[in-house]
Every structure is written in structure tokens, then in C-alpha cells.
Amino acid sequence: MAMKSDIQIAREASKKPIQEIGEKLGIPSDELLPYGHDKAKVSQKFINQVRGNKDGKLILVTSINPTPAGEGKSTTTVGLVDGLNRIGKKAAVCIREASLGPNFGMKGGAAGGGYAQVVPMDDMNLHFTGDFHAITSAHNLLAAMIDNHIYWGNSLEIDTRRVTWRRVIDMNDRALRQITASLGGVSNGFPREAGFDITVASEVMAILCLANDLKDLQERLGAMIVAYRRDKSPVYARDIKADGAMTVLLKDAMQPNLVQTLENNPAFVHGGPFANIAHGCNSVIATTTALKLADYVVTEAGFGADLGAEKFMDIKCRKAGLHPAVVVLVATVRAMKMNGGLGKNELDHEDVEAVKKGCPNLGRHIENVKSFGVPVVVALNHFVHDTEAEIQAVKDYVKTMGAEAIVSKHWAQGGEGAVDLATRVAEVADEDPGNFSPIYPDDMGLFQKIETIAxxxxxxxxxxxxxxxxxxxxxxxxxxxxxxxxxxxxxQYSFTTDPNRRGAPTGFGVPVREVRLSAGAGFVVVICGEIMTMPGLPSVPSAVNIKLDANGDIEGLS
Known part of the structure; x- marks a missing residue:
């Protein structure tokens, strides 16, 4: 029997009113700000009230380097939470919001898949509660105020060649990467080169996801560097006096969104910084709030462990005083085969040797995560063509790395298919020795930090x-x-800066093209290789298949 599409499964979900989901975590209904019946924001007042509660256990889900075979990190994150609740644990999930650009481009949404999804899937993958629109508006307000300041006399003496603040839009649009602004005569300002990034690459997004409260948010927004003078001294957003109005636009966006899994378990979906340009984790305020309300909080970090998990540990945990009790590393037999040299059209046939050849990619990620002092459990996300011999090959390899691989069938079976994984993950989390530490100290030089990661x-x-x-x-x-x-x-596709080098390569250098100071977010962005802050659409974008059917229901979202 053919498996239903993600959107069909999501549409048939038996959702509960959002107030009932809040009750599971002890959130009174008057502390929820509902957006319809199935999603709500959690009030800042309630968040402040629970700050003294004891923390639950934090579980990070990450993965091997992504391959076209698909790994299923978000799906595993959701399935694991449903599995934990199935075995009687009080667990919640914390994931990022989806960007419209990848939704209509190639990557698809961020709500999981199969029978391990967060709903309402169509809302989450489209406008949701308007957070990304608020971030786009706040970012572009600052851009408008910078050009306006220059137009009306430029008392801050901004060098118009050194305006670093670009505009943003939540769409993949390569035509906007590099533009010339203010053409058309005196009344339109001073012509200069400019450009657009995608909203999820905005420093405002990163700040929203790292700020503790509205006061912290405004201070961080004010600390953003937006331009330089001729003497190279920085001009800050607070000099433009934009930080107050930006905070007003972000007031509601700062509050975490509460939704539910297909099995009616609580899900916080908040923030969505790019995992390349920014730190690729959901908001600190959502994660820290969830930890005060649930015994186990499962969150994910974008892309493979070399990007997402490293930034989660070295940026998010460092900034927020968090520590993961266990890391779940997602892999698939199919991805092992691709790392072992097979093409995408060769994955449906048994090839144990290719699996073995591909395992070193997984092994390197296991070693890396362990180097932070955190135990690792490998989740082997099950696909229908996986054979017993192939699964055993991965299990045997993982054992040699001092870890355990557990097959999980959450995509097809929901929480029930993740019970074995959930049981082991909870055991490891409960034994957490608390040895976590980032891999470099604060006082190490910036270039030495880059070298340490590389x-x-x-x-x-x-x-x-x-x-x-x-x-x-x-x-x-x-x-x-x-x-x-x-x-x-x-x-994200390789340990190197060459997306085509799979496996566990050695004997390479990491070329740094550019460095950017995100003074408000509080990190230095190091751009390596050919990374873009504004993606383009593929030759056949997902948008061509997205439409309304005769009943007015959405088709084609994934």
C-alpha cells in the first residue's frame, strides 16, 4: 500500500485544542495567546514565573553530513519526543520555524515527516504566527533608517561605501544578491551598491534566537554594526536610534510558539537562523522555557554535526548556560551507501561493502560529539529497502566507536516505532555525568578558534x-x-569546503573568504568556500507543484 504524503497525514491528524497541549506542561490557558485553535504564543509573564523551576534533561538531535538520500533529522526529533511520551516520560520538542525560501525552492519544510510530524504543518511551513515577517520588517526598517540618515545630512559621517547592513526578504531570489540602490535622481538619495540576504540569514534572526528577554533583545539590536565611517570607526544601530522601534516590531515575535505533534505532545517552534550563516538552532527562550516545564526536551541543530552540533555547543550552550545530557546522531543505511561511493539510483539494492565504506563519515561525527564530553546514541532512521545485513554492519561499526546504534521506525509508525530509541536515550540522559564543555575557551584568539574548529x-x-x-x-x-x-x-555536504567530497576526507585546507562581525548576536561569522547568504531557486522549484485543490486545501507542501 502506498504511503500517504506528509500533508495528507498532517491533514488527517486528530489535533487537540492548544489549551489542552498547554495543560500538559502546566501552562494556564490565560497565559497562552492563541492564533486560531491549534497554535499559540506563551506569555512573557508565564516565562518569567517559571524561571526558578528545576531544569529537565536537554537532548540534542544532530546528524551525519546531509546527502541526497535523506537523513530525517527533524523527523527523528519529533519521533523521539513521541517515543519518550509513549514510555511515560514528560517530554517536549523544540525546533526551528520554516523559511518560505527553501519551502518554495528545494529543501521543503521543517515539520518532520510521515507519522512523526508537528502540526499544523501547512501553517508552520507558510506564514505561521508571523514571526519571520516581523523579523523582515524590523531588519528593513533599520535599512531604511540608515539611508534616511544619510539623505538628511549624514551627521554620523557614515561612509556610504561602507554600509554593511543589507536588506532581507524571506525568499530565494538570486537576482537580489547584488543591486544598486537609490537611483533616479537627487530626491531618491545617494546611489550605492547594496543587496539582499534571505531573512533567516539576518543578524536580527540570530539575535531573536539568543536573547533572554525584550530588554536583552533591544541591547543586542542596538549593538549591531551597520556601517563604518571613513576612519573605519563603527556605526551602531543604536546610533541610528532604530533599536527601540525594532524591538516594538519584534515584541510578539519574541514569544515562543506552542503547537503539537501528531500524537498531541507539546512542541515549541520558534526562530529559524540559517545553519550556515548563523548558528542554526531554535531560540534560547523556547529551549530554556521548555526545560523548566518538561523532564526531557529534545531539540535539533541544523545540518550535520560538523556545523549544527558544533555551533549548538560552542555558541548556544555557551551563551545560554545550557548543557546537553546526550546527543542523538541520525544516520541512514542509504546515506552510508552514498558516502561509500554509490549513486542515488543504486541505493535500493543490498550492498554491505558500500555501507562499510561509508561508515567513517558517521565515525568522525561520533568522535567529534564525544570530544565535547557528551555521550552519543546513533539513531538509525529506517527505510523500507534496508536489509538486516546492512543494518548489522552499521551497528557493528558504531560499537567499535564506543557507541550504540538503534533502529528507529518513527517515520512509518510514529512514537511506537521510536520506543527502543527513546528508552535508551532516556537511560543515557539520566546517567549524564555533566562533563560537557565547549572545545575552545572564550579567551583564545579569534584565528586560533577558527583553527581549532577546522x-x-x-x-x-x-x-x-x-x-x-x-x-x-x-x-x-x-x-x-x-x-x-x-x-x-x-x-553542509562535506567536512571540507567542497560539497562533493563525501566520507571522512583528510589532507585538505579550509579557505576563508570573508569574516563578518555580528556584534549584536555575539559571534564572528567566518565564510568558507562558496557559501551564499541568498540562495537561488533550482531549475524546477517546489513552488511549481504547490497549489490549492478543488476543496481549497493546499497541495504540494513537503
Whole structure:
């Protein structure tokens, strides 16, 4: 029998009123701000009230490097929470919101899949509660105020060649990457080069996801560097006096969204920073609130463990004082085969040797996660063509790495299919020895931090950066930014900066193209290889298949 599509399954879900979901966590209905019947924001007043509660156990879900075979990280995150609740644990999930750009492009949504989904899936993958629109508006208000300040006399003496604040839109649109603004004569301002990034790459998004409350949010927004003067001194958003109005636009967006899984378990879906350009985790306020309300909180970090998990540990946990009790590393037999050299059209036939050849990619991620002092459980996300011999090959390999691989069938069976995984993960989380620590200290030099990540996580021989980049990092250290963590921006498909090098490569350098100071978010972005802050659409974007059917229901969302 053919499996129903994700959107069909989501539409047939038996959802409960959002107030009932809130009750599971002890959130009174008058502390929920409902958006319809099935989603709500949690009030800041309630969040403040529970800050003294004891923390539950934090479980991070990450994965091997993504392949076209599909890994199912979000699906595993949701399935694990349903599995934990099935075995009698009080568990909640914390994931990111979906960006419209990838939804209408190639990647699809971020609500899980099969019978391990968060609903309402169509709302979540479209406008949801308007958070991304608020971030887009706040970001572009600042852009407008910068150009307006220059137009009306430029008392801050901004060098118009050194305006670093670009505009954003929540869409994949390569035509906007580089533009010329203010054309058309005197009344339109001073012509200059400009451009657009995608909203999820905005520093405002990163700040929303790292801020503790509205006061912290405004301070961080004010600390963003938006331009430089001719003497290279920075101009901040607070100098433009935009931080207050931006905070007003973000007031509601700052409050976490509560929805539910297909099995009616609580899900916080909040924030969505890019896992390349930013830190790729959901908001600190959602995670810390969930930890005060549930005994186990399962969250995920974007892309593979070399990007998402590293940033989760070195940026989010460092900034928010969090520590994961266990990391669940998602892998599939199919992805092992691709890492072992097979093409996408060769994955449905048994090939134990290819599986074995591909396992070192998984092994390197296990070693890396363990280097943070956190135990690892491998979730082997089951596909219908996986054979017993192939599954056993992965299990045997993982055992040699001092970890355990557990098959999980949540995609087809929901929480019931994740019971074995949930049982083991809860056991490991409960034994948490509390040995977590980031892999570099705050007071290490910025370039040394970059080298530490490149050599210890990617296994590169060296970091290739010209003198101009090294001088820029030294300058920031002299200005007091040397204690910031590093946010590496590189391809998600490989440990290297070459997306085609799968497996566990060695003997390579990491070329650094550019460095950017995100002073408000509190990290230095290091752009490696060919990473873009504005994606383009593929030759056949998902948008061509998205439409309304005769009943007015949405078709084609994934």
C-alpha cells in the first residue's frame, strides 16, 4: 500500500485544542495567546514565573553530513519526543520555524515527516504566527533608517561605501544578491551598491534566537554594526536610534510558539537562523522555557554535526548556560551507501561493502560529539529497502566507536516505532555525568578558534586566510570582540569546503573568504568556500507543484 504524503497525514491528524497541549506542561490557558485553535504564543509573564523551576534533561538531535538520500533529522526529533511520551516520560520538542525560501525552492519544510510530524504543518511551513515577517520588517526598517540618515545630512559621517547592513526578504531570489540602490535622481538619495540576504540569514534572526528577554533583545539590536565611517570607526544601530522601534516590531515575535505533534505532545517552534550563516538552532527562550516545564526536551541543530552540533555547543550552550545530557546522531543505511561511493539510483539494492565504506563519515561525527564530553546514541532512521545485513554492519561499526546504534521506525509508525530509541536515550540522559564543555575557551584568539574548529572538527591540515582577514580579526580583538565565539559558514555536504567530497576526507585546507562581525548576536561569522547568504531557486522549484485543490486545501507542501 502506498504511503500517504506528509500533508495528507498532517491533514488527517486528530489535533487537540492548544489549551489542552498547554495543560500538559502546566501552562494556564490565560497565559497562552492563541492564533486560531491549534497554535499559540506563551506569555512573557508565564516565562518569567517559571524561571526558578528545576531544569529537565536537554537532548540534542544532530546528524551525519546531509546527502541526497535523506537523513530525517527533524523527523527523528519529533519521533523521539513521541517515543519518550509513549514510555511515560514528560517530554517536549523544540525546533526551528520554516523559511518560505527553501519551502518554495528545494529543501521543503521543517515539520518532520510521515507519522512523526508537528502540526499544523501547512501553517508552520507558510506564514505561521508571523514571526519571520516581523523579523523582515524590523531588519528593513533599520535599512531604511540608515539611508534616511544619510539623505538628511549624514551627521554620523557614515561612509556610504561602507554600509554593511543589507536588506532581507524571506525568499530565494538570486537576482537580489547584488543591486544598486537609490537611483533616479537627487530626491531618491545617494546611489550605492547594496543587496539582499534571505531573512533567516539576518543578524536580527540570530539575535531573536539568543536573547533572554525584550530588554536583552533591544541591547543586542542596538549593538549591531551597520556601517563604518571613513576612519573605519563603527556605526551602531543604536546610533541610528532604530533599536527601540525594532524591538516594538519584534515584541510578539519574541514569544515562543506552542503547537503539537501528531500524537498531541507539546512542541515549541520558534526562530529559524540559517545553519550556515548563523548558528542554526531554535531560540534560547523556547529551549530554556521548555526545560523548566518538561523532564526531557529534545531539540535539533541544523545540518550535520560538523556545523549544527558544533555551533549548538560552542555558541548556544555557551551563551545560554545550557548543557546537553546526550546527543542523538541520525544516520541512514542509504546515506552510508552514498558516502561509500554509490549513486542515488543504486541505493535500493543490498550492498554491505558500500555501507562499510561509508561508515567513517558517521565515525568522525561520533568522535567529534564525544570530544565535547557528551555521550552519543546513533539513531538509525529506517527505510523500507534496508536489509538486516546492512543494518548489522552499521551497528557493528558504531560499537567499535564506543557507541550504540538503534533502529528507529518513527517515520512509518510514529512514537511506537521510536520506543527502543527513546528508552535508551532516556537511560543515557539520566546517567549524564555533566562533563560537557565547549572545545575552545572564550579567551583564545579569534584565528586560533577558527583553527581549532577546522582541525578538530573538520580534520583539516590548515586554515587558508590572507593577511587582510588576519588583520581584520586582530582589529576586532583590539576593539574588545576577541572573546566572541566563531560561527563557521561552510557547505553542509562535506567536512571540507567542497560539497562533493563525501566520507571522512583528510589532507585538505579550509579557505576563508570573508569574516563578518555580528556584534549584536555575539559571534564572528567566518565564510568558507562558496557559501551564499541568498540562495537561488533550482531549475524546477517546489513552488511549481504547490497549489490549492478543488476543496481549497493546499497541495504540494513537503
Amino acid at each position: 582541525k578538530r572538527i573538520y580534520r583539516a591540515d590548515e586554515v587558508l586566510a590572507d593577511q587582510k582577514i588576519r588583520n581584520q580579526l586582530k582589529e576586532w580583538e583590539e576593539q574588545g570582540y576577541g572573546n566572541l565565539p566563531i560561527c563557521m559558514a561552510k557547505t
